[in-house]
Amino acid sequence: MATQHSRAAARLMISPAVILLLLWMIVPLAMTVYFSFLNYNLLMPGAHNFIGFENYKYFVTNPAFITALINTLVLVGGVLLITTVGGTLLALLLDQPVWGQGIVRILVIAPFFVMPTVSALVWKNMFMNPVNGLFGWIATSFGFAPFDFLSQAPLFSIILIVSWQWLPFATLILLTALQSLDSEQVEAAEMDGAGPFARFFHITVPHLSRAATVVILIQTIFLLSVFAEILVTTNGGPGNASTNLTYLVYAQSLLQFDVGGGSAGGIIAVILANIVAIFLMRMIGKNLDA
Amino acid sequence: MGQITLSKVVKRFGDVEVIPPLDLEINEGEFVVFVGPSGCGKSTLLRLIAGLEDVTDGHISIDGQDATELPPAKRRLAMVFQSYALYPHMSVRKNIAFPLKMAKMDQAEIDKRVDGAAKVLNLGDYLDRRPGQLSGGQRQRVAIGRAIVREPAAFLFDEPLSNLDAALRVGMRLEISELHARLQTTMIYVTHDQVEAMTMADKIVVLQAGRVEQVGSPLELYRAPRNLFVAGFIGSPRMNFITGAEAEAHGATTIGIRPEHISIVPEGGTWTGKVVVSEHLGSDTFLHVDIEGREEPMTVRGDGEVPVRHGDTVQLSPDETKIHRFDAKGLRIE
Ligand SMILES: Nc1ncnc2c1ncn2[C@@H]1O[C@H](COP(=O)(O)OP(=O)(O)OP(=O)(O)O)[C@@H](O)[C@H]1O
Ligand SMILES: [Mg+2]
Numbered sequence: 295m296a297t298q299h300s301r302a303a304a305r306l307m308i309s310p311a312v313i314l315l316l317l318w319m320i321v322p323l324a325m326t327v328y329f330s331f332l333n334y335n336l337l338m339p340g341a342h343n344f345i346g347f348e349n350y351k352y353f354v355t356n357p358a359f360i361t362a363l364i365n366t367l368v369l370v371g372g373v374l375l376i377t378t379v380g381g382t383l384l385a386l387l388l389d390q391p392v393w394g395q396g397i398v399r400i401l402v403i404a405p406f407f408v409m410p411t412v413s414a415l416v417w418k419n420m421f422m423n424p425v426n427g428l429f430g431w432i433a434t435s436f437g438f439a440p441f442d443f444l445s446q447a448p449l450f451s452i453i454l455i456v457s458w459q460w461l462p463f464a465t466l467i468l469l470t471a472l473q474s475l476d477s478e479q480v481e482a483a484e485m486d487g488a489g490p491f492a493r494f495f496h497i498t499v500p501h502l503s504r505a506a507t508v509v510i511l512i513q514t515i516f517l518l519s520v521f522a523e524i525l526v527t528t529n530g531g532p533g534n535a536s537t538n539l540t541y542l543v544y545a546q547s548l549l550q551f552d553v554g555g556g557s558a559g560g561i562i563a564v565i566l567a568n569i570v571a572i573f574l575m576r577m578i579g580k581n582l583d584a
Numbered sequence: 585m586g587q588i589t590l591s592k593v594v595k596r597f598g599d600v601e602v603i604p605p606l607d608l609e610i611n612e613g614e615f616v617v618f619v620g621p622s623g624c625g626k627s628t629l630l631r632l633i634a635g636l637e638d639v640t641d642g643h644i645s646i647d648g649q650d651a652t653e654l655p656p657a658k659r660r661l662a663m664v665f666q667s668y669a670l671y672p673h674m675s676v677r678k679n680i681a682f683p684l685k686m687a688k689m690d691q692a693e694i695d696k697r698v699d700g701a702a703k704v705l706n707l708g709d710y711l712d713r714r715p716g717q718l719s720g721g722q723r724q725r726v727a728i729g730r731a732i733v734r735e736p737a738a739f740l741f742d743e744p745l746s747n748l749d750a751a752l753r754v755g756m757r758l759e760i761s762e763l764h765a766r767l768q769t770t771m772i773y774v775t776h777d778q779v780e781a782m783t784m785a786d787k788i789v790v791l792q793a794g795r796v797e798q799v800g801s802p803l804e805l806y807r808a809p810r811n812l813f814v815a816g817f818i819g820s821p822r823m824n825f826i827t828g829a830e831a832e833a834h835g836a837t838t839i840g841i842r843p844e845h846i847s848i849v850p851e852g853g854t855w856t857g858k859v860v861v862s863e864h865l866g867s868d869t870f871l872h873v874d875i876e877g878r879e880e881p882m883t884v885r886g887d888g889e890v891p892v893r894h895g896d897t898v899q900l901s902p903d904e905t906k907i908h909r910f911d912a913k914g915l916r917i918e
Contacts, residue, residue, distance in 0.1 A: 481636050482669035486683035486730070487657040496682070500673040 323564075330557035337551045349558035358534045358542055363566070365449055366538040370517040370570070372453040373460060377513065378506055380457070381464030385472050386498075388465070399469075406462040410522040417455045418444060418527045448528045448536035455523050460516075464509045471505030472498070507581040514574060518567050539563045586647070586738040586770030587612045588633060593642035595628055595794075602628050603794040605642065610738075610772065610787075615764050618774045619781040619817070620791035626774040629791070630740050633772065635659050647737060657686075662731035663740040666747065668723045670715035670730075677702075677711040680729045687734075701729040704763075721752045728763070738770035745780065757784060778818055782806070790814050812914040815840050821870060821883045823908070836909035836917055843870065843885040845906035848892070853899030857882065859892055873898060 333345045353359060388399055405413065422443035424430040430440035443451040475498065483493045521540045524530055530537035530545060537545070543563060547556020588610040595603040602625045610616050618626045631637040633644060635656035643652045651659050662683075670679050680701055684694045702708050705725040715723055724744060731739055741760070745753045761784050764771050775781055781788050782802045790797040790805065790813070798810040802818075809815035815823050823840040831839045848871075857875035869890045872881040884900060892898060909917040 476667065476669065478665045478667050478669040479671060481656075482663065482665060482730075483671070483682070484636070485634060485656045485661070485663050486734075487686040488682075489657075492686060497671065500671075503673075 326557045326560050328557075329553055330561050332554045334554040334557075335550075335552050345554070349554045350562065353546065353555055353558045353562060356542075358537060361534045362537045362539050362542040365534075365536065366518065366540075366566075367570075368449060369453055369456070369520060369538055370514060372450075373457045373517050374510055374513060376453070376457040377460045377464040378468075378509060380461050381468045381509065382502060382506070384461065384465040385469040386494075388469055389472050402465055403462045405459055406466075408459070410459060411526050413459055414455050414523040414526040417451075417458070422451055444528050445532055448532065452520070452523055452527065452536055455527070456517065456520055460513055463513070467505050467509050468502055471502050475501050503578075503581045507578045510578060511574060514570060515567075518563075518570065539566065588738060588770065588772075589645045590633070591643050591645075593629075593632060593644060594640045595625075595632055595637065596640045601794070603632070606794070606796060608789065608796065608799070610770060613768045613770055615761075615771045615773065615784060615786045616789060617781040617785035617787070618772065618789050618791055619776065619778055620797075621817075622776055624791045625794040626776070626791055627742055628794075630663075630742055630772060630774050634661055634663050634740050636663075660734075660737040661740055662734050662736040662738075663742070664724075664727045664731050664744045666743045668715070668727040668747075670723060670726055672715055675712050675714060676707060676718070676726050676729075679715065679726055680707075680733055683730060683734045697733045698729075701733045704732070704766075705729050705759075720748050721756060724748065724756060725759075728760070732763070732767070736769070738772060741771065741773040743774055743776070745775075746777075753780075760784065779820060782818070788818075790817060808916065809840075809908065810916050812838060812840070812910050815908055815910070815916075821885075824880075824882045826878075831909075834907060834909055837912045838910040838914070840908040840910065841902045841906065843883040845903040846882070846884045846900050847903070848884065848886055848890065849899050849901045851899060853901040855882065855900045857898065857900065859894055859896045859898060862890075862892055862894060864888070871898070873900065875900075 330349050331344055331346060332342045333348070334342050384402065388395070388402065392398070408416075419426065421427045421429055424440040424442040427440075429443070433440045443454075479497060480493060483497050488496060519540045520538060521544065524536055524538065524541045525544075528536040530541045539559070540563065543556050543559035546552055546559050588608075590606060590608040592605045592607060593603060594601070594605050606629070618629060620626055628637060632639055635651070635654060635658075639652060643650060645651055646654075646659055646661070671682065674682065677698055680698045681694050684697060689697075698711075699708075702711055705728060707722070707725055707729060710718060710722060710726075715726065718726065724747075727744070744760075745756050748756060757780060760771075760773075764784075773780075773784060785802055787799060788802055788805055789799050792813050797817075798805060798814045800808075805814060805818045809818060809823075812825070816825070819842055821843050823842050824846070825838050825840050827838050831837055855873075855875045857873040859871050860874050860881050861872040863870040863872075865888070867888050869886045869888060869892070871884045871886060871890070871892060873884055874881050882900065886892070911917050
């Protein structure tokens with residue numbers, strides 16, 4: 295797109311898509327912002343008076359808010375940690391030439407195709423349930439008391455479930471990155487006297503950093519809004535122990551029919567997501583520069 | 585330091601024998617060039633010496649010590665790869681310092697050696713750049729820098745110049761030769777370019793299908809090629825081969841005569857033919873002459889000013905003392 299003319303033509307050509315996307319995004323956002331300033335409760339029909347920042351104040355001063363905020367960050371951070379580290383290790387494993395590699399790879403990717411509600415239910419009932427679950431059975435057969443994951447460590451359990459779902463994604467992307475590592479580079483490092491660990495940290499990890507950045511950015515977007523897994527397993531409880539922001543908004547607007555409060559929560563969640571995004575780009579965004 | 589001996593080295597990939605039993609002696613301080621057509625096993629042989637491939641059978645010893653089972657890092661050899669294999673996320677300085685850092689050398693010594701290498705290779709201005717910001721020739725120099733800082737027993741080069749353009753290749757060729765003259769360290773250099781082999785080597789090893797066809801100094805190979813393959817491979821343009829009655833007259837199955845040993849005579853020449861192509865290089869002229877009863881045109885080298893054009897008829901006469909004779913098996917007859 296060198297000339298002025300072709301640049302103008304290009305802008306014209308992409309404008310329908312850009313405008314459509316903009317509307318797609320702007321309209322719901324504007325509506326949400328609008329609702330968040332109203333006193334709008336479905337249980338009190340008729341009265342939609344403008345109340346300024348009252349909804350925001352109410353949402354932020356709610357004692358559950360801080361807990362939900364911390365839970366959201368812990369959830370995102372925990373899952374990111376497990377999936378990038380686990381994904382790197384799995385990718386290293388899958389990169390080794392073994393018999394039946396193709397099938398193993400498909401198996402590893404499989405969890406990604408299971409929908410969140412289903413996988414959360416499977417984990418809840420078949421693994422973590424203290425009476426019927428596999429973990430409980432293992433514990434009892436060794437003579438220990440079964441551990442009730444979802445009530446003793448609700449947030450950790452949810453982190454486990456979500457990590458299980460996202461591990462394949464991380465593994466897949468890191469595996470392709472690993473396969474693009476120039477073998478001569480590894481051999482050069484070998485000749486330079488770098489042992490397996492030095493090679494991993496000096497050659498492989500920097501090579502994977504770009505892919506890992508992509509993994510982290512994409513996962514963060516989705517992890518900030520984890521919902522189904524919480525709804526199906528703990529319902530945000532016990533108390534608020536596993537409530538994240540998304541779930542809090544849901545509890546606010548749908549369980550209490552408070553559209554205005556829920557909208558305010560939604561806007562706060564959007565703002566927080568942007569803050570997280572800015573931090574992330576500051577920290578790891580430079581990895582994406584060529 | 586830097587004497588390498590291969591005895592009965594064999595390499596098989598699955599059922600394919602890439603290197604049949606091979607013996608080779610590389611002396612201290614020598615510049616040895618492995619040359620041969622593509623796929624003949626030059627890189628494989630180099631990687632066996634480096635330890636990047638395991639030998640299937642046989643022994644490799646370095647400085648009198650059995651190195652067959654030693655890992656690459658312990659062999660005290662440095663390798664320059666065809667793709668340079670620089671570490672893209674490290675600056676030039678860090679790239680060159682990497683082997684020293686791995687050897688846990690102290691920082692002051694590392695800095696001293698890196699600066700020394702940078703000076704030798706004219707890399708001073710680029711030390712803080714990344715490999716991606718360098719030209720091909722500069723990258724090549726960084727790769728060489730990374731090899732020399734370790735002060736290895738021998739250098740291994742795998743077609744280091746094949747990614748460079750012609751002018752740069754000649755320049756780097758000289759630089760590597762100078763480096764060898766200065767360091768006096770053994771160098772093993774792989775190429776399929778016989779000009780590189782001739783100009784740089786103390787000793788050329790001609791390989792074909794993993795077999796050593798001949799080992800010798802460039803001039804030995806040029807003057808007395810042991811068989812048809814070497815005769816055809818060394819020398820540019822290629823030697824002309826003649827079979828049939830003319831060869832039998834010399835008591836051989838095939839005779840060979842190099843283009844530079846044929847002269848154009850006004851009359852009374854051995855062969856008469858028509859010029860199909862004449863390549864004027866300024867310093868030389870290469871004529872391709874079609875001769876009755878011969879399938880390939882005969883190549884002849886004349887001086888730069890030969891007044892011959894396409895389509896002219898010329899008479900050719902070989903220098904009888906420079907004719908190479910080969911028997912039915914393709915071996916040289918003295
Ligand atoms: N890992 C491998 N597995 C199987 N065969 C191999 C392997 N590496 C090399 N070969 C075979 O060994 C032979 C020699 O290969 P090598 O790379 O040594 O050739 P080369 O002389 O370096 O050729 P070039 O000049 O094209 O680089 C080739 O026929 C190649 O197909
Ligand atoms: Mg090769």
